[in-house]
Amino acid sequence: MTEAEKRIAILNATLELIAEHGFHGAPIAKIAKKSGVSAGIIYHYFADKDDLIYGLYIHIKKEHARALLSQNLVGLPFPQNLKQMWLNAYAYYVTHPKETLFLEQYENSPYPQSLSEEVIDKYFSGLMQMIKAACSQGRMVDLPLDVIYELTFRVAAGIAKKQISGILALSDEQLDEVAEACCRAVTH
Amino acid sequence: MTEAEKRIAILNATLELIAEHGFHGAPIAKIAKKSGVSAGIIYHYFADKDDLIYGLYIHIKKEHARALLSQNLVGLPFPQNLKQMWLNAYAYYVTHPKETLFLEQYENSPYPQSLSEEVIDKYFSGLMQMIKAACSQGRMVDLPLDVIYELTFRVAAGIAKKQISGILALSDEQLDEVAEACCRAVTH
Amino acid sequence: MTEAEKRIAILNATLELIAEHGFHGAPIAKIAKKSGVSAGIIYHYFADKDDLIYGLYIHIKKEHARALLSQNLVGLPFPQNLKQMWLNAYAYYVTHPKETLFLEQYENSPYPQSLSEEVIDKYFSGLMQMIKAACSQGRMVDLPLDVIYELTFRVAAGIAKKQISGILALSDEQLDEVAEACCRAVTH
Amino acid sequence: MTEAEKRIAILNATLELIAEHGFHGAPIAKIAKKSGVSAGIIYHYFADKDDLIYGLYIHIKKEHARALLSQNLVGLPFPQNLKQMWLNAYAYYVTHPKETLFLEQYENSPYPQSLSEEVIDKYFSGLMQMIKAACSQGRMVDLPLDVIYELTFRVAAGIAKKQISGILALSDEQLDEVAEACCRAVTH
DNA sequence: GATGAATGAGGGTTCATTCAT
DNA sequence: GATGAATGAACCCTCATTCAT
Known part of the structure; x- marks a missing residue:
């Protein structure tokens, strides 16, 4: 998975979780799991959770x-x-x-x-x-x-x-x- | 403050907090403080937080x-x-x-x-x-x-x-x- | 209900709740409800909850x-x-x-x-x-x-x-x- | 401390607290303090408190x-x-x-x-x-x-x-x- | 770059006890 | 005597974020 692909994977996982369960149902840990990356690396692509949502x-x-x-x-x-x-x-x-x-x-x-x-x-x-x-x-x-x-x-x-x-x-x-x-x- | 008034006070506090800061910005503790009641008593008027929001x-x-x-x-x-x-x-x-x-x-x-x-x-x-x-x-x-x-x-x-x-x-x-x-x- | 009967009613309610749900499942509020008395009056018959259990x-x-x-x-x-x-x-x-x-x-x-x-x-x-x-x-x-x-x-x-x-x-x-x-x- | 050791440390702290003070005297916060870990990490090793007790x-x-x-x-x-x-x-x-x-x-x-x-x-x-x-x-x-x-x-x-x-x-x-x-x- | 164990503040909720009525 | 609304500390648990590896 390239960096670009990983970024997209994170966005997609976030999208699915929020669409289905709302903002409350999309903790970083679940996003990480669903996108197949570690929780830590998400902070390499996005400054914080708000930035991820905004992205x-x-x-x-x-x-x-x-x-x-x-x-x-x-x-x-x-x-x-x-x-x-x-x-x-x-x-x-x-x-x-x-x-x-x-x-x-x-x-x-x-x-x-x-x-x-x-x-x-x-x-x-x-x-x-x-x-x-x-x-x-x-x-x-x-x-x-x-x-x-x-x-x-x-x-x-x-x-x-x-x-x-x-x-x-x-x-x-x-x-x-x-x-x-x-x-x-x-x-x- | 009668019971009915207290219920309204809780609803008003909830309304103001959510309107201003969104669902995330309306924890029970803040709602209690703003309505001038204890956190515990809110559960006398509403089954849980969802019920309060729905109410x-x-x-x-x-x-x-x-x-x-x-x-x-x-x-x-x-x-x-x-x-x-x-x-x-x-x-x-x-x-x-x-x-x-x-x-x-x-x-x-x-x-x-x-x-x-x-x-x-x-x-x-x-x-x-x-x-x-x-x-x-x-x-x-x-x-x-x-x-x-x-x-x-x-x-x-x-x-x-x-x-x-x-x-x-x-x-x-x-x-x-x-x-x-x-x-x-x-x-x- | 005489005082003595009320005391017995409280003890019975406590017994049933603890037998069925354990100590954790017997809060004063439930005991009061089950025995048909108010929560407050229990403290007239027993010094505190430990005393009730001991009784x-x-x-x-x-x-x-x-x-x-x-x-x-x-x-x-x-x-x-x-x-x-x-x-x-x-x-x-x-x-x-x-x-x-x-x-x-x-x-x-x-x-x-x-x-x-x-x-x-x-x-x-x-x-x-x-x-x-x-x-x-x-x-x-x-x-x-x-x-x-x-x-x-x-x-x-x-x-x-x-x-x-x-x-x-x-x-x-x-x-x-x-x-x-x-x-x-x-x-x- | 390895993960396995940490798990044991948590179990030991739980054991000591329950043995000495009973189930009521063993809140997660005390277990955490006694085992030298944070409260949160306990939920990494055990699903919830019942699971810890059962473990x-x-x-x-x-x-x-x-x-x-x-x-x-x-x-x-x-x-x-x-x-x-x-x-x-x-x-x-x-x-x-x-x-x-x-x-x-x-x-x-x-x-x-x-x-x-x-x-x-x-x-x-x-x-x-x-x-x-x-x-x-x-x-x-x-x-x-x-x-x-x-x-x-x-x-x-x-x-x-x-x-x-x-x-x-x-x-x-x-x-x-x-x-x-x-x-x-x-x-x- | 990548991991995921670890933190700890803060979340919702419960409950023994009190006290104005 | 009797009520039950009210308190607030304490409970279990979650989660964004960090950092040693």
């Missing part, structure tokens, strides 16, 4: 951003591109249940200390630009970016989480309808 | 439901009543920042084990009936209740949380616009 | 002594009287499983602090006299009383406890044989 | 069995071998007062849950075989093994315990007489 968050956010922005978008005009991004985001959540559960826990915990804002933004610049362009063209509601995010992608996360946990099961038609509803909310 | 959740949910359903709704037809409920929900969140932060943490943690579902539903039956009525009249999108919730009230919570933490500041006009956007999303 | 011990020892010395002994010469006492002791143990389990736990714990010696002896003076008489007549082995006790009545307790817990089941013939064996051990 | 029991039983079966027995026929074993057992008890006090407490507590039965038997197979052989030859009373144990070795433990606590002091001649008495009890 996992960044790792997943990056992956999620790529999934969101890299599929089926070429040449699509607004608002079709927004809808497609929404579907991309949703598809990522549903196919990555552990990442989704972790993300929701992390973002609703007191962990994030504004650091995330700046660090994360860079991965989503593509999305931001698209939104800003639509706003300046008057084709989107004139509301802060954070609000638009809540009205669209945050909804995708919320619904996906319910689908993951089995509370909900949407057909393709219904899913399309939700995507439309989100677009309708933020366009005139 | 707090129920307590807040009940309060929130009342706030949502009891103001400025008399005689309002659909969809004005939906919009007013949304504004009520939002007002509650913004004026109850600690409750809001707790709620978001709780609902995204592995604590809730579907129990809540049944227990909670009874407080929101008024809301459910309104939604079902609108659906059956064909005036609302034909999507599961959970989806409609995510498209409306969950958005209120998300935006309120950002307002609470100072990331966002909406004017009354903007807030009204968001409420409209949510209604637009779930109506044809 | 229970004395209570049972007295009862046991009476059972041992009061049945089917009239006119029996040695060694028939010894054998009958042995059978009496055994019968008490088997018909009083809770008392037996408590006694064994108590006498093998660090609770007894030589106090018992003096206090208990008075209940067993009848037995002592019989043994001393047989010794002085040269019909019994010349060994300390404690040794004779271990070779006879202690054996009854040990076997009874195994019978109680279901490890052992002796027929009447076998039981008689054991009684004989014990008598054989202490006579020439 | 100590097994450790002592094994030692006791060896002492009982390994001295001065070569070539001795029945019943001399039984008598010698009895004297071996007694000698072990008297020279190992702490082990004896612990054993008696443990075996009379609600700790043992029949598990011990099977686990322990293997250490005493030598003794069992000797007894069974004598029984089948008709040279021993036809009673269950448990009964024979109570009539012989259990008596040794009981008397030894009194000797340990200073209640009793037997001369070599008296001790021999007791051994004879026990043999007499179980032979025709």
